[in-house]
Amino acid sequence: MIKLKLLIAFTFALLLYSCQFTDDGDFKYNVGTDFVTDPVHVVMIDSLTVDTYTTRTDSIATSKNSRFMVGRFENDYHIVTTCESYFRIEPSDVLALHSSSEFDGAEMILYLDGYSFGDTTKTVEMEIYRLTDDIEVDEETESIYNTTKFAHEATPIASFTVDLTDDDLDSVVVELPPAIGQEFYDLVYNEDEILSDADLFKEEYKGFLIKPANEKSSCIVGFVATPDSIASPRIKIKYHDNSIEDDLWFSYSIDKYESTSSSSSSSYVNYYASNYYENDYSKLIAYDFPDPEGKLSSKETSNVSFLQGGLNLATRIEIPSIDMLHYPGVGSVIKAELTFEPVAGTYINDSDLPSSLEMYLIGKRNINYGQLSLVGSSDKAYGVLHYNEEFKSETYYSFDITKFVVDEYLSSSDAVYALLLTLPQSSIAGDVDQLIIGNQDHPTNNMKLRVYLATY
Amino acid sequence: MKNSIKILSVICVFILSTPFVLRSQNNTSSPYSKFGTGELASVAYGRNLALGGSGYGLRDQFQLNIKNPASITSIDSMNFLFETGVNGQITSSSTTDRSQIFWSGNLSHLVFGHRYTNWLMGAYGIMPFSNIGYNLRTFQSVESDPSFVYTDWVGTGGLNKVFYLLGLKISKNFSLGGEVAYLNGSLVESRKTWAAVQSDNPTYYLSNSRYSSFTYRGAFQFTANLDKKGTNITLGGIFSPLQKVRGKSSVIIDQQYGENYVDSMYYYSGNATPIILPLTYGAGIGFTWKGKYLLAADYERANWSVNTDKTYIDQEIYSLGIERVPQNSLKYYNRCSYRVGFRYDSGYIRTKGHDIDDMRVSLGVGLPVRKSGSMMNVTLEAGQKGTTRMGLIQERYLKMSVAFSLQDFWFVKRKLN
Numbered sequence: 075m076i077k078l079k080l081l082i083a084f085t086f087a088l089l090l091y092s093c094q095f096t097d098d099g100d101f102k103y104n105v106g107t108d109f110v111t112d113p114v115h116v117v118m119i120d121s122l123t124v125d126t127y128t129t130r131t132d133s134i135a136t137s138k139n140s141r142f143m144v145g146r147f148e149n150d151y152h153i154v155t156t157c158e159s160y161f162r163i164e165p166s167d168v169l170a171l172h173s174s175s176e177f178d179g180a181e182m183i184l185y186l187d188g189y190s191f192g193d194t195t196k197t198v199e200m201e202i203y204r205l206t207d208d209i210e211v212d213e214e215t216e217s218i219y220n221t222t223k224f225a226h227e228a229t230p231i232a233s234f235t236v237d238l239t240d241d242d243l244d245s246v247v248v249e250l251p252p253a254i255g256q257e258f259y260d261l262v263y264n265e266d267e268i269l270s271d272a273d274l275f276k277e278e279y280k281g282f283l284i285k286p287a288n289e290k291s292s293c294i295v296g297f298v299a300t301p302d303s304i305a306s307p308r309i310k311i312k313y314h315d316n317s318i319e320d321d322l323w324f325s326y327s328i329d330k331y332e333s334t335s336s337s338s339s340s341s342y343v344n345y346y347a348s349n350y351y352e353n354d355y356s357k358l359i360a361y362d363f364p365d366p367e368g369k370l371s372s373k374e375t376s377n378v379s380f381l382q383g384g385l386n387l388a389t390r391i392e393i394p395s396i397d398m399l400h401y402p403g404v405g406s407v408i409k410a411e412l413t414f415e416p417v418a419g420t421y422i423n424d425s426d427l428p429s430s431l432e433m434y435l436i437g438k439r440n441i442n443y444g445q446l447s448l449v450g451s452s453d454k455a456y457g458v459l460h461y462n463e464e465f466k467s468e469t470y471y472s473f474d475i476t477k478f479v480v481d482e483y484l485s486s487s488d489a490v491y492a493l494l495l496t497l498p499q500s501s502i503a504g505d506v507d508q509l510i511i512g513n514q515d516h517p518t519n520n521m522k523l524r525v526y527l528a529t530y
Numbered sequence: 531m532k533n534s535i536k537i538l539s540v541i542c543v544f545i546l547s548t549p550f551v552l553r554s555q556n557n558t559s560s561p562y563s564k565f566g567t568g569e570l571a572s573v574a575y576g577r578n579l580a581l582g583g584s585g586y587g588l589r590d591q592f593q594l595n596i597k598n599p600a601s602i603t604s605i606d607s608m609n610f611l612f613e614t615g616v617n618g619q620i621t622s623s624s625t626t627d628r629s630q631i632f633w634s635g636n637l638s639h640l641v642f643g644h645r646y647t648n649w650l651m652g653a654y655g656i657m658p659f660s661n662i663g664y665n666l667r668t669f670q671s672v673e674s675d676p677s678f679v680y681t682d683w684v685g686t687g688g689l690n691k692v693f694y695l696l697g698l699k700i701s702k703n704f705s706l707g708g709e710v711a712y713l714n715g716s717l718v719e720s721r722k723t724w725a726a727v728q729s730d731n732p733t734y735y736l737s738n739s740r741y742s743s744f745t746y747r748g749a750f751q752f753t754a755n756l757d758k759k760g761t762n763i764t765l766g767g768i769f770s771p772l773q774k775v776r777g778k779s780s781v782i783i784d785q786q787y788g789e790n791y792v793d794s795m796y797y798y799s800g801n802a803t804p805i806i807l808p809l810t811y812g813a814g815i816g817f818t819w820k821g822k823y824l825l826a827a828d829y830e831r832a833n834w835s836v837n838t839d840k841t842y843i844d845q846e847i848y849s850l851g852i853e854r855v856p857q858n859s860l861k862y863y864n865r866c867s868y869r870v871g872f873r874y875d876s877g878y879i880r881t882k883g884h885d886i887d888d889m890r891v892s893l894g895v896g897l898p899v900r901k902s903g904s905m906m907n908v909t910l911e912a913g914q915k916g917t918t919r920m921g922l923i924q925e926r927y928l929k930m931s932v933a934f935s936l937q938d939f940w941f942v943k944r945k946l947n
Binding site: 102103104105106107108109110111112113114115116117118119120404405406408409411448449450451476480484524526528530 | 561564565623625664665666667668669670671672673674675677679681682683721723724725727728730731733735783785786787788789790791793795796839841881882921922923
């Protein structure tokens, strides 16, 4: 009896003791600041040195472009960009011209594609040359690069002027010398066997070059370059037939490149035409621009660095003192944001600026290790343009480079990696647009690196 | 009789070793349980509780007054006592813009008293010492940046106290007492800190501290009869030196990046930061008038400000209680005791410029069980703690406690049967 009572009593007590309960849900008191001392502090560090360099990466295949670019532009930093276009024509179809047909004249027709870079308020004078060299395609890549030139005759066969102030201008028609036109006419009229032998034809007619006529040119103009379009560039041969009261014509079009590789992508039209892009830095720096593995410090170029399509100029970004982040104590990097501004005056409208930029992880010799991703994610990081139409001073790019800073922070070795800021690589061959950004010391458009560090 | 004590002893060992396992849920939801060892559990139960928690100057023949170990020498007619109790509490926690209701309940104590000789009495038991259960969000500004960092804090756990009291009757009027207690339990805190500029990359902090330490307390009590009609006065006091509760702790800090990428940044395993239990002393008086009315008043002070953390301030507690003493009567209601009490605790935390004080009133009744001397004490307390100013939290609570004091007669087979 005693034992039973005891057992009941203790069982009851134990049961109660184990049944402590609180009904509190998930409610969180927001007690704000100063309630307790939080040992975790977050500090924003913006004192890390960021060095920027203009660097040139690989040359760009321009034979798959849908655009010819011709012209010359000198920017505010006296870098002179020159663009030239090379192309070859294919034989015309063999037409049975009536014996009473007579040659009237020849024209080169070029359609503007709307692209321009530089001062569009002035006219651009251009010249057409005949090539003396064959246009050759890199056998391995089946492409022609922006660095390739082909020799041409000393004197132009024609010159013309493009006036971009004329809003109605959609094409230019360039009168070619009659002797040249007559030659192309005769091939057809005589049903010359060269028309059916492409190799023979290209041996005889190596191609043409269109380039800016002189150093007065201050604009680069884009022309339609795709074959098989009504706007394709062509040489138009005009004639008349006395038996028909009408003006007649036929034309020679751009020669397409027939790929020999089965793996060649069909999404690109490859053809015997290319753009040559060149920058002349001689007015900016006293020595040759570094080779693709070298770098030009922004300190030597008025605290700016350059990005440019066509020539593949990019900005190399180094953070040499990244280990200083360890000074505040044990912690972790929670965010690193790089912001930089296009230099005021180097662009007209915010909307003309590239809306996004890309960042690549590179080694000491610009060896590319791939595009930077967001931390903890496989998504790529992109630089985003922020602008405010009202306040021009608020135009800037922000780039989340947390992944890079975290990796460098956690790495025990010295910094070997750097970042390469580029224009979007998918469209880099198609234009020569420039983006000029200030470095950390730029007086008005300076670059900033903000690292948020949690210490505990 | 000896048998039952043996059985009890076995069960006691079992009970004293298991509650740590059983303690799995929070018994508080107070944000203030973030501080120190957590929210200190009530040190009083039963009669003391109803008298505003006072008890330094109380002597009771039938119930253990564990507030003053020297008082247990007053149990002179029984060999054995068992006391236990439960409580249930409803708390309304309010900030200026919202309030929330919480329920909680717990076993308040398990205590055994045992008379060894006419001048030596012991008691041992277990009771919760502190409870932790907070769920907070704080923010701070980022150094040299106009943005903020948020931290969510979740704390759970608490300490249990296993204690042994010894009372020594030096003379008819004077007793000494002492307590050895073993504090044991774990405090678990997890934090998530994230910056508003990059909320995808939070920093996680998890600390698990297991504390276990012995603490000590000394006490005295002096009593004098002023007449033969039951008027007497008792003075008592307690003293405990500054003590540190030590333990082992492990800390893990993880940095999350994006959705599922976590870097372990920091790991520590070693001694936990000791919890300081400050120098505490208190004194009280109990005055019984003609065996009919009792007045009890206590004062207690704890020097919490010895903590380097400026959040801690010295604590003062004032307790006052009045009791209608049970009478020898045929009428049951006359054999009951009726109590009323008041307690003001200045608090040991000062946050955002405000002291987190606590004020409560209590009403209680002691109900005798048959003629055994066993008693059931029912106490109702109402109080409030904290303030809603400066974004702080005010807790208003209503607490009901039921305590049983069972005497050895209850365990003894009645001879008449």
